[in-house]
Amino acid sequence: MATSASAGVTPGSAPGRERMDKHLVDEERVDEDRVAQFLERVITDGGAAVAGLCTSLGDRLGLYAAMAGAGPLTSARLASRTGLVERYVREWLAAQVAGEYVTYVPGTDTYELPDEHAVVLADPDSAHYAAGFFTMLQAVYATEDALMDAFRTGEGVGWQEHGPALFAGTAKFFRPGYAASLVPEWLTALDGVVAKLERGGRVADVGCGYGYSTMLMAEAFPASHFYGFDFHPPSIRAARGIAAERGLADRVRFDVATAQDFPGKGFDLITFFDCLHDTGDPGGALRCAEQALADGGTCMIVEPNGSADVQENATPVGRALTAASVAVCLPSALAQHGPQALGNHAGEEAMRTIAADAGLRRWRLAAESPVNRVYAVGR
Ligand SMILES: C[S@@+](CC[C@H](N)C(=O)[O-])C[C@H]1O[C@@H](n2cnc3c(N)ncnc32)[C@H](O)[C@@H]1O
Structure with a gap:
């Protein structure tokens, strides 16, 4: 796995580095149960942040649309309906089950998108369709380095400086x-x-x-x-x-x-x-x-x-x-x-x-x- 330096990620601020040799908080004094609860919340958020990419892929590759109203499907059937590679589709389905977007039917090795979820993820004409939100994320995450600079200088990051996914995603979401x-x-x-x-x-x-x-x-x-x-x-x-x-x-x-x-x-x-x-x-x-x-x-x-x-x-x-x-x-x-x-x-x-x-x-x-x-x- 890439280290933060090899991934081009700038390390923390100067004050943070000065204090790296000692703990910022005396861990003896914290409430362990509250730490565990909050850690779970943060891991949940981290999982959602990564899973957002899978949601965007499901939307843009037509996976949700192909599952909508189709009943239980095997990964092979979904791959052939979408023209995608079965091995990737199976991995994507595992992530959908883990996120409880899709249900798994044990015994038949099939996957189903509930109608109530299809309304939110698969139907661009539904008032509840929210997948456009995830189209924007590609552009939002790509802005991180520019935002790092902006936080330090006070300059802006112009609307036009973002990637096209922001413009298309905004339109799709609203x-x-x-x-x-x-x-x-x-x-x-x-x-x-x-x-x-x-x-x-x-x-x-x-x-x-x-x-x-x-x-x-x-x-x-x-x-x-x-x-x-x-x-x-x-x-x-x-x-x-x-x-x-x-x-x-x-x-x-x-x-x-x-x-x-x-x-x-x-x-x-x-x-x-x-x-x-x-x-x-x-x-x-x-x-x-x-x-x-x-x-x-x-x-x-x-x-x-x-x-x-x-x-x-x-x-x-x-x-x-x-x-x-x-x-x-x-x-x-x-x-x-x-x-x-x-x-x-x-x-x-x-x-x-x-x-x-x-x-x-x-x-x-x-x-x-x-x-x-x-x-x-x-x-
Ligand atoms: C969040 S988007 C909303 C777009 C659209 N009204 C909608 O609801 O889908 C904000 C829009 O404001 C536009 N915008 C920002 N600053 C502007 C300015 N000074 N003059 C004209 N348009 C501007 C951007 O180009 C962008 O299209």
């Missing part, structure tokens, strides 16, 4: 939640917006990434026109391609623009999906939005459902959010050298104050999910 909630729940919770879009309105979707949010709205409101903006050219290229495939190119336009200077005026609705906190200048973005809104127009700000109180984030969602903030959101904002670097759990009051300073003083929590909070904002 899309099911938007498909389930955006039109039926979130837009209907905004006063009068649905009626305007049904008649024919103008919508800007700022920081749109791959543009699934833009396209879901465009599909629901064929009389309206939609403009997606993002400062990341590869994401805009991807969004244009998907819009063309979905036959939406006549109603949806995607352009490269920053949130702080996107073009156009007279928008009935301006949306920010999970992006405002990623910018270095959310106030500048909201000032631009305030100028671009039509009279009576609405901004919809969708932010992660995290809390400024760090103790309130000790939940499974809070843990994922706060860790993503360290890996992606905070460094992305810092890389833009703006006045703010909020991270993704600065909380409602921080964003509300920034909006009010930008002239958007009407503020209401319109909807909420375990992952997102949706604010209706206006002049």
Whole structure:
């Protein structure tokens, strides 16, 4: 096995090295049972961190999709269904059984993906599909060395500096939640917006990434026109391609623009999906939005459902959010050298104050999910 030095891993900080000759904690004084319990928790987390790679492989190689609804399968049958090598598939299945994602049927040497698990892992059209989360991990883990530098220098790691798995994974992870909630729940919770879009309105979707949010709205409101903006050219290229495939190119336009200077005026609705906190200048973005809104127009700000109180984030969602903030959101904002670097759990009051300073003083929590909070904002 590679040592940490041969693997290119930088050893710990200078203070850590100075103290290597003695224990940092007097082990005589610690509670052994609590140590054992916590060690088990950490080993569980370590196992989950490695197993995440297997989840991503299962998603990307179509293993979960091939098992969905198929009943018990041998490893050979699953290999032939997916065109993969049986020996690898068998090893992957062993890891799935160990993680209790897949059940093993003793005696028949077969494996089964329960329907309830297939909904989460195999069906991209399910509101519960969560495999996109694991696509992002490849990019997140690859950022470690850049983050080491960033922690020491205070510089950022820009959104565009990550690998493509982050952009595709983000789109894949957020899309099911938007498909389930955006039109039926979130837009209907905004006063009068649905009626305007049904008649024919103008919508800007700022920081749109791959543009699934833009396209879901465009599909629901064929009389309206939609403009997606993002400062990341590869994401805009991807969004244009998907819009063309979905036959939406006549109603949806995607352009490269920053949130702080996107073009156009007279928008009935301006949306920010999970992006405002990623910018270095959310106030500048909201000032631009305030100028671009039509009279009576609405901004919809969708932010992660995290809390400024760090103790309130000790939940499974809070843990994922706060860790993503360290890996992606905070460094992305810092890389833009703006006045703010909020991270993704600065909380409602921080964003509300920034909006009010930008002239958007009407503020209401319109909807909420375990992952997102949706604010209706206006002049
Ligand atoms: C977490 S992703 C969300 C993407 C998309 N809205 C979604 O919900 O799937 C954040 C997006 O914000 C974009 N972004 C970050 N800073 C920006 C800025 N200053 N101007 C425009 N877009 C920005 C990134 O390129 C990225 O697409």
